Amino acid sequence: MKGSEVVLKALEMQGVDLVFGHPGGAIMPIYDALYDSDIKHVLVRHEQAGAHMADAYYRASGRVGVVFATSGPGATNLVTGLATAHMDSSAVVAITGNVPSSLIGTDAFQEADVYGITLPVTKHNYLVKNVEDIPRIIAEAFHIAASGRPGPVLVDIPKDVQLADVEGTFEHRIDLPGYKPTLVGHGGQIKRAAEAILAAKRPIMMVGGGAQVASTDVMAFAESTGIPVITTLMGIGAYPAGAPQALGMPGMHGTVTANRAITHCDLILGAGLRFDDRVTGKISRFAPKATIVHIDIDPAEISKLVKAHVPVVGDLRDVLPRLKSMLAGLDIHEWWQQLNEWKEKYPERYKTDKPLVSQEVIEMFRQATSGDCIVTTEVGQHQKFAARLFPTSKPRTWITSGGLGTMGFGLPAAIGAALARPGEQVVCIAGDGSVQMNIQELATIFKHQLPIVIAIANNGMLGMVRQWQELFNAKRYSEVYLADSNPDFAKLAEAYGLDGYNVFDREQAAKLIPEVLRKGRPAVMNFVVYESEKVFPMIPAGAGVDEMIIGDQEPEEVEGVKS
Amino acid sequence: MTHRHVLSVTVRDQPGVLVRVAGLFARRGFNIESLSVAQSEQSGISRTTFVVTGEDSRIEQVEKQLQKLIDVIKVVDHTGSAFVDRELMLIKVAVRTPDDRVEIRQIAQDFRARIVDVDRSALIFELTGDEGKMNAFIEQMRSFGILELMRTGRVALSRSASDMKTKSNHRSKVA
Ligand SMILES: Cc1ncc(C[n+]2csc(CCOP(=O)(O)OP(=O)(O)O)c2C)c(N)n1
Ligand SMILES: [Mg+2]
Secondary structure (H helix, E strand, O other): OEHHHHHHHHHHHOOOOEEEEOOOHHHHHHHHHHOOOOOEEEEOOOHHHHHHHHHHHHHHHOOOEEEEEOOOHHHHHHHHHHHHHHHOOOOEEEEEEEOOHHHOOOOOOOOOOHHHHHHHHOOEEEEOOOHHHHHHHHHHHHHHHHOOOOOOEEEEEEHHHHHOEOOOOOOOOOOOOOOOOOOOOOHHHHHHHHHHHHHOOOEEEEEOHHHHHHHHHHHHHHHHHOOOEEEOOOOEOOEOOOOOOEEEOOOOOOOHHHHHHHHHOOEEEEEOOOOOHHHHEOHHHOOOOOEEEEEEOOHHHOOOOOOOOEEEEOOHHHHHHHHHHOOOOOOOHHHHHHHHHHHHHOOOOOOOOOOOOHHHHHHHHHHHHOOOOEEEEOOOHHHHHHHHHOOOOOOOOEEOOOOOOOOOOHHHHHHHHHHHOOOOOEEEEEEOOHHHHOHHHHHHHHHHOOOEEEEEEEOOEOHHHHHHHHHHOOOOOOOOEOOOOOOOHHHHHHHOOOEEEEEOOHHHHHHHHHHHHHHOOOEEEEEEOOOOOOOOOEOOOOOEHHHOEOHHHOOOOOOOOOO | OEEEEEEEEEEEOOOOHHHHHHHHHHHOOOOEEEEEEEEOOOOOEEEEEEEEEEEHHHHHHHHHHHHHOOOEEEEEEOOOOOEEEEEEEEEEEEOOOHHHHHHHHHHHHHOOOEEEEEOOOEEEEEEEEOHHHHHHHHHHHHOOOEEEEEEOOOEEEEOOOOOOOOOOOOOOOOO
């Protein structure tokens, strides 16, 4: 058996039936073996997109996503995708070919130090030296990627190792003495957490991306305690957005209620989140009155930015039920009164006394799908509007690049999610800037006829950057204008064999969105929207949560909108 | 609070493991003051000693990040606990006059420095000890003229029978 065949067999043994990838010289032996394999391969048009697809495949299904790429440029193209998966703790195994061992270090054709380049953007990586090591390394790669705090693992295999002959034995021992994630929470710490929660009068729970695996435990905990729940950008779906106890998203573009709650609460129960700077704003002004109880599987996240008074290291699926059993319904009636007052005063609002706006388009999609679909997003204003107006209610259905904020993520992510969950509707909320960063993957959508609708909120702008320039750079709009050279997106979609629609007004939008969704065909819907819309509330970079600019979320007209 | 930290990091002997560990310090803006690496008592396992100065809380964060590396087995921060540390130095001192030679050898004896090479115009000494001793000897030799010196950097072990702050100790496992 050849090394390349061993790779595919080892993948099969991990239950892999689908990989994303793009061939090239140094990985040809693996592609040759693939020719006879039962594993299905999705040929991407750019390796970065392949990495995003594998990432979203994991996020949507909980099954490790796999991507293949060749040496040199193929592997370097993966880097953005790996970094995105790393920041958002997504389990991806990337397999790259490399030049033959004898040429490594000689600046050979298509040689790059892939091991060195990917070291800081992976949970772990390997350079395979011996063909005998392949079964063990592949098994370790999957184990590391999916266990503890998940993350991407890269396995770089020189061409001669892929071609080497080996006795077909798959016996191996995972040998990782330095890797033992803590899953079971410390009893004493859980008890201290319970005591702190019982002593609180104004507690809130904040859940992040780590809670996607523990959604039922989060819901059970919230139900039995009655605690208010804030979901971070990565936590959307882990707790139902529409539930009465949901306060929405915190942070830079969070809801007024969530941010007020953070400022006024006396306890935060953080579960599976890392208190990212986009959530906390200026640390010294973050939750100044609160005792912080922080549960996370990664001990390095505890007290990294926000000092935890009660740290609990462990898996939420272990810790939350145990914590729940020590608590009953909390007596926080007055706190709820305050929260409900804010919720009532600050519902999501936007003005429609102008051309079509992104927010109403996004809301129309929520209505047309009843929120029952998978949502992926690109990065920019449309992403924040979607987080607020189109948050999903089930785990693993909200897929966005939170930590790295990678433009070009959403379109390939929609493909990864659609392939992970066949038959489910996928909506990609995109911006006209971001969508062009991996637009070539329309070919992949066409090829596999995936039920994806890409909704472009086309403001003719790099809108998020424009917003900052308007507010903080004295309206000096530097290099954000796209409208004069954007393609005709409907024609572009049609060129790739997809249905394409250019939509200019709200009547047309309201009519077309349900129609297109009903067709179940891959489509691009290009909504030409008002160009100067801004996302509010907003906490300016470096400011405190309590310094939020409420803008057009204020009940009375405060923010004069110019056109 | 800023302190000097002596860290023992036990690692699996894998290619690139030093890059991973040292890279973590670099990415977080720490300058490594000294670093030594060698095989430990167990085959396949190396012990490294890092000396870094920095804000305690930031060093603690680096330690946690180090613990996360798959090839890192154990991280021990010796700061604030009992440990022994030693350094080895080779130092080449100029010998200009016969009187100098006598005097240099006398001082070396007081420091228990061993002569490892003798030349008409220079002597090479080998000296082990803690950092203070190294620095004192260097000071003494300065007036004669130090031609070259090389130090290994510190190596450290904690005094207790078992390192308490190990990764496996504050982590439990579940099926
Ligand atoms: C790869 C990458 N480059 C640059 C940025 C910086 N950036 C963040 S949002 C944004 C504008 C995105 O424009 P668009 O996709 O049209 O979304 P809009 O804000 O207009 O809704 C930019 C340039 C980024 N996040 N990612
Ligand atoms: Mg735009």
